[in-house]
Amino acid sequence: MLIGGYAATVAIANDYYFYAGYIVLQYVVLATAWNILGGYAGYVNFGSAGFYAVGAYTAAILCLALGAPLPVMILGGGLAAGVIGLAAGYLALRIKDVYFAIATLALAVVVQTIVDNWDYVGGTRGIYVLHPHHAIGFSNYPRLLFFTMLVLAVGSVVVARSxxxxxxxRGLAAIRDDEHAAESAGVPTLRLKLMAATLSGILMGAAGAPFPYFVSHLEPSSTFSLAVAVNAIAMPMIGGATSWAGPVIGALVLGGAQQIATVTISSVLNLLIVGLLLIGFVIFAPEGIVGLARRLLR
Amino acid sequence: MLDLLANATVAGLLLGGFYAAVTVGLSIAFGYLDIVNIAHPGFMMLGAFAAWFATDAWQLDPILAGTLFAPIFFVAGAALYRVYHVSFERRGDIGLRGLAFFFGVLFLAEVVLLLLFGADYRGLNLPYLETMITAGPVSVPLRMVLPFLVSLALFAALQWMFDHTFFGRAIKAVSQDPVALRLMAADPVRVKEVAFGIAIATASIAGALLITIAPVEPSMGRDYIGRIFAIVVLGGLGSLTGTLLAALALGVAESLTATLYGPSWSPAVAFGALLIALVVRPTGLLGR
Structure with a gap:
């Protein structure tokens, strides 16, 4: 798959496909990351955009302050978001269900307020982070970014699957189904929740880390965007939240549809479609596309 | 400096009064009915735009318009509860999917407003709202005082209903002991339907107050999610008095932060308070 992706960066002439492909793949990573905590363990994270932005801003700072190369930016962004994830995990030790969901939302807003007021990263005006001119092995830098995101997407799916x-x-699934029962049966719920939250945070941060290079001008309103927060939840829910395939299918279908709708209709209308699909799926097909397919095949 | 602080505190109290009106609907839904309606700010935004439209097109007073629209919001709320009940509550599946459902509703409200009105700010131009009311060193415009008074009236009416009518008590009982309620010949689903309708109807009035205070644009609702949950949790679930007090406290805290450190820091106050409240004392100040 990676070889195919690389071949595509050589073979396809139109740059637009790599921009669109980057965004769809980024959603594969985000949806998969969300699903590790949300789908497997049943802890809903409304603050995905916050984790994503921590990754993006950490990467931008590493690039500007230290001149770090892209892999270091991704590593740093992932680790920083992982630390926030660990913090969210500690929240999950004390608070459950709805409260956890709201707390993650609160976490994202606090992070955004800090970024808005932080002059080093340009506050609400944003900051320029220009990518290097040369991309070794690729004809231009966006193609390298596309390939990087493909690697991240494949990597995160492999992680989620294992x-x-x-x-x-299985421990996480036990927590999702009945946390008290899991605890009585000797599942180390505390440790598992911390691990899941951290892992989910790392992947979300890694998804955000190449974003400064992708947009060149990094600013809070597009980094902490509603689209990221909604898609990270909607994609696994629509695809099917209990298996690794669900978020991938959700991200490819919904992300692809959004890219087409943004070009052909309007970007507002495409958000309307996402909202309607999300509501429709949670009411009529709670197991998502994967669940529907299983029912049809049986 | 002292005058500045006095002004900021009074402005904060007035702002808090408005926050209380926004929160009361969630306080009913979340505190009494166990329905986590994160879409509540979306309904407030719908109310704000409806009041703006009525004022702009028909020259109605915004608060009067908000009150007139309240029955429509009531019906919409009752219908929304039906869908929620059939799809999630009856299946015993209210966690993840119920949240995602309301998240989707919130999102839809915002997108519909964007499609209808665009992303521009819409405001009222009513000269009487700019009348200044002065008492000693403190001076506040009527557009802040009026929402505060309307909110207090709304609270008084709701508090009276919950304490002194059979129906109000039935609402308070419905999440605690539905079986007992059934034994008293009240249908829990019916009670919750009406109660949720009332909760959404308050959003119409809250929206009218919002447009009275300042111009609005569709995405503003998001700022209120954290704020109103912070207030409900801080005030304690199932306590309207707690909601009112927490709203006033948050209003003052935000206003002082805005005065001392700049308005861009004030969102962090609500959410920071919420985080601390959730971790330290999830039952709130006056929780049951």
Whole structure:
């Protein structure tokens, strides 16, 4: 798949596909990351945009202050968001269900307020982070970014899949189904929740880390965007939240549809479609596309 | 400096009164009915634009318009509860999917307003709202005082209903003991339907107050999610008095922060308070 992706960066002439592809793949990473905590463990994170932005801003600071290369930016962005994830995990030790969801939302707003007021990263005006001119092995830099995101997407799916089939994943599923019962049965719920929240945060941060290079001008309102927060939830819910395939399918279908709708109709209308689909799926097909497909195949 | 602080405190109290009107609907839905209606600010924004339209097109007073629209919001709220009940509550599946459902509703409200009115700010131009009311060193415009008074009236009416009518008590009982309610010949689903309708109807009035205070644009609702949840949690679930007090406290805290450190810091006050409240004392100040 990675080879195919690389071949595409050589073969396809139109740059637009790589911009669109980057965004869709970024949503694969975000949806997969959200699903590790939301789908497997049942802890809803409304603050995905906050984690994403922590990744993006950490990467921007690493680039501007230290001149760090892209892999270091991704690593740093992932780690910083992972720390926030760990903090969210500690919240999840004390508060559950709805309260956790609202707390993550609060966390995102606090982070945004800090960024808005932080002069070093330009406050609400934003800051320029220009990507290097040369991209070794690629004809231009956006293609390198596309390939980087493909690597991240494949990596995060591999991680999610191995989590799902491990003791860790089964422990999380037990937490989702009945946390008290899981605890009485000897599942180390505290540790598992911390691990899941941290892992989810790392992946979201990594998804955001190349974003400064992608947009060149990094500013809070597009980084802490509603689209990120909504899509990170809507995609796994529409795809099917209990398996690794759900978020991937959701991100590809919904992300792809959004890219087409943004070009052909309007960007507002495409958000309307996302909202309607989200509501429709949670009411009529709670198991998502994966669940529908299973029912049809049976 | 002292005058400045006095002005900021009074402005904060007035602002807090308005926050209380926004929050009361959530306080009913979340505190009494266990329905996590994160879409509540979306309904407030719908109310604000409806009041703006009525004032702009038909020369109605915004607060009168908000009151006239309240029955429509009531019906919409009752219908929304029906959908919620059939799709989630009856299936016993209210966690993840119920949240996602209301998240989607909030999102839809914002997008519909964007499609209808665009992303521009809409405001009222009513000269009488700019009348200044002065008492000693403190001076506040009528557009802040009026929402505060309307909000207090709304609270008084709701408090009276919850304490002194059979129906109000039934609402308070419905999440605590639906079986007992059934034994008293009241249908819990019906009670919750009406109660949720009332909760959404308050959003119409809150929206009218919002447009009275300042111009609005569709995405403003998002700022209120954290704020109103902070108020409900800080005030304690199931306590209208707690909601009012927490709203006033938050209004003062935000106003002082805005005066001392600049308005761009004030969102952090609400959300920071919420985070601390959730971790330290999830039952709130006056929780049951």
């Amino acid at each position: 989590v799902e089939h491990s003791r860790f994943g």
